[in-house]
Each structure stands twice: as structure tokens, then as C-alpha cells.
Amino acid sequence: MTEQTLKLRRRQKGGFTLIEILVVIVVIAILATLVAPNVFQNVGTAKATTAKTQIEMLASALDAYRLDTGAYPTTQQGLAALQQLPTIDPPANWRGPYLRKAVPADPWGRQYLFISPGEVNPTGFDLFSYGADGALGGEGENADVLSWK
Numbered sequence: 001m002t003e004q005t006l007k008l009r010r011r012q013k014g015g016f017t018l019i020e021i022l023v024v025i026v027v028i029a030i031l032a033t034l035v036a037p038n039v040f041q042n043v044g045t046a047k048a049t050t051a052k053t054q055i056e057m058l059a060s061a062l063d064a065y066r067l068d069t070g071a072y073p074t075t076q077q078g079l080a081a082l083q084q085l086p087t088i089d090p091p092a093n094w095r096g097p098y099l100r101k102a103v104p105a106d107p108w109g110r111q112y113l114f115i116s117p118g119e120v121n122p123t124g125f126d127l128f129s130y131g132a133d134g135a136l137g138g139e140g141e142n143a144d145v146l147s148w149k
Contacts, residue, residue, distance in 0.1 A: 047107035051129050051145040054104055058127060059147055061098040068095045072116045072125050079103045079114050108132050120148050
């Protein structure tokens with residue numbers, strides 16, 4: 001090989017040009033603007049689904065509590081009765097804990113609301129979360145997640 005051929009090959013081994021890098025950045029930005037909204041709109045749905053699943057899991061634990069003790073924990077005893085023997089009117093046949101871990105917070109970081117006997121279910125309990133806004137009612141991400149629906 002001649003010296004001129006070697007110099008030509010060295011020049012060809014260089015990196016990307018500024019224009020090539022800018023084109024790649026623009027393509028990535030366009031893809032991000034198209035994909036990101038679709039990804040983030042499903043986050044609210046995923047949180048509501050998680051809340052519904054957690055409510056069903058807590059309801060199963062409450063049913064196991066009732067099978068052992070003959071009644072659901074009272075509102076005053078709360079969901080903590082699933083983890084440790086209640087100090088308020090402790091039931092004689094408590095065989096817990098009924099959950100492996102502590103009672104989880106809802107996906108928005110607040111405690112689930114528990115009323116027993118329930119206002120909607122007077123022979124059972126009402127267990128619910130107010131959703132993303134933390135207020136009664138709402139639609140979409142702000143909709144309440146209820147054990148009886």
C-alpha cells in the first residue's frame with residue numbers, strides 16, 4: 001500500500017459528523033413525543049387496578065379473620081387487626097396474622113378506608129380508596145375504588 005492510500009483510510013475511520021448526530025437526536029425526540037403520552041396515560045389505570053387487587057386481597061384476609069373470630073374487625077380495631085391481635089375488644093379465637101406483611105397503603109400513598117359494619121354492606125364491611133384526588137367521587141384516575149363494585 002502506498003502512503004497516500006494509508007492517509008485516505010485514516011480519514012475514513014473518523015467518527016460521526018455533527019449532522020448525523022443531530023438527525024439521530026431529532027428522530028429520538030419525535031419517537032419520544034409519540035410514545036410518551038401513550039405510556040403515561042396507562043399509569044392511572046395501572047394504579048386503579050392495583051388498588052382493586054389490594055382491596056380484594058384485604059377482603060380475603062378479612063374473610064379469614066371472620067371465619068376464625070365469628071365477626072369482622074370493628075372500625076375502631078381497623079385493618080391493623082389483620083396483622084396483630086386487637087387491643088380493643090380482642091377476639092378469643094384470633095389466629096393471625098392474616099397478612100404476611102403490614103397493611104399496604106393505596107397506590108396514591110394513603111391508607112385504605114375501612115368501616116365495619118359497613119354503611120353500604122351492613123352485614124359486612126366497606127373497604128375503599130378515594131383514588132388519585134383523595135376526595136369522594138370523581139372520574140377516571142380520580143374515581144373511588146370500592147370493595148362492593
